[in-house]
Amino acid sequence: MRTVRPLAVVTGASSGIGRELAGTFADHGFDLIVCAEDAALADAARELRGRGADVTAVRADLATYDGVEQLYAAVAATRRPVAAAALNAGVGIGGAFVDNDLADEARVIDVNVSSTVHLAKRLLPGMVDAGGGRLLITSSLVATTPGSFQAVYNASKSFLQSFAQALANELKDTGVTVTALMPGATRTPFFHRAGMDDTRLGRMTAKDDPARVAEEGFEALMRGRHKAVVGSVRSKALGAATKVLPDRLKAAGQRFLSEPRPRRRRRPPRGPRR
Template sequence: MNVAKPLAVVTGASTGIGYELARQFAVHGFDLVVCADERRLETAAGELRRLGAEVVAVRADLALYDGVEQLHQAVAATRRPLVAAALNAGVSTGGAFLATDLADQARILDLNIASTVHLAHRLLPAMVDVGEGRLLITSSIAAHVPGPYQVVYNASKAFLLSFAEALRDELRGTGVTVTALLPGATDTAFFRRAGIQDTLLGLGDKDDPALVAAQGFAALMRGRGTVFAGSLRSRLGGYAARVLPHALTVPAYRRRSRPLRGIRPPVPHGTPLGAGPEGVRGAGEPTHGP
């Protein structure tokens, strides 16, 4: 790798917001370590190399402890200081909580929360040691609204927002900043992978992931704390979700996230893990939705 260029890490970088974030880094003169658990990652890495970046592609499942360690070791192997990281990988599963497979809900916690905390703890010390760094954590507008039919996903995004804001305060004065990116519904594979196409959220208008990424990258480089991203409609929706009472926002979210063809029955007691209702397993969503 060209040691004269700054180095950045992007997770969930095969498609959607993650790929567009990586693209922003590439066109602004960064080399990259990119990670996802999909075959599409190599194609994405090739596209980023054509933009002039040197790219290390790490195919790993960050929902696993060893997957996070694999990525961290790949970063360390570059023997270069890390200037920026965008922790963007995430997953969701739609449907009533009792009708979904517990393993799917556990994967949301493992990927969205545990991997972000784990990777931040691995990457930040080196940034603090040199007194320079930028960390982006992709949360969601959904962080501000308890989400019926996406109860664990929305809770995970609330955790990430709180984590980013608290970490930013702890790191004040170190030269390292933490930015929370809060997109709205974005035109990615999120809705298909979460099994929520058959909802008003899935059927509604969505933002361009390139726009979300450009706004997130600009906020990251300026060292901003929290940024709502996407169209004006989405950003205004984010501010409204933050200030309006849950008595108003939760019923509105329920109407948009409830399956239009009815609610699946709960998984019977004693159903083995991994044998939940058809079509609700998330496949490792690299971008973010509502």
């Protein structure tokens, strides 16, 4: 008879940090409920089953209330306690705030903020009732930086850092821990999907390894740390620097990295010489 394994929930599990987090949970003996909105989730689920985990894949759009409820219904249907959850789903959009579509900016808030609050509200009461559980919320180093040309995204990550640390304090006597995961720029599809291919940040090749980010995040979660700056030495040094740099300098640095290159105007073709 197979020993009952602990159950973990991971969102944004089809690629990037979320997929690596799911794999790390599988490698450490967890069964999984994984969620993403894209077709690549099926491939991720097959890989995770190959690593020994029992996997339920839920393809849902967490930007919607019904999508979060669809995921939670799958969790409840297992009738198993959730030992750990990584609320990692996130989207971004680059560009000037005044130029971006309102619907695109609102979707950043819906996925990054609203779905995280919604899912935490569904999962945490069960953890508290069970007297234990671990919740990881993926914020970012940009949570501490005014987000020039990523204004809504950075603000959403600031919310998530504050939310995670507030929950950690509220739940300190319950046996439930909450960890804010703070990665730097990581080698994932995020920048392409955010329309940032023409920025210095998007083109930067020296991004962190998502596997390293996930492994360090998992370790921090298991240790019950309230906040974890993870990744390369460069990212950790940046995390230390943002504690002391004034906001105007951080905003200028974000602008340097995230402002799209100005498009060159095409010169009209020359006519025949007279």
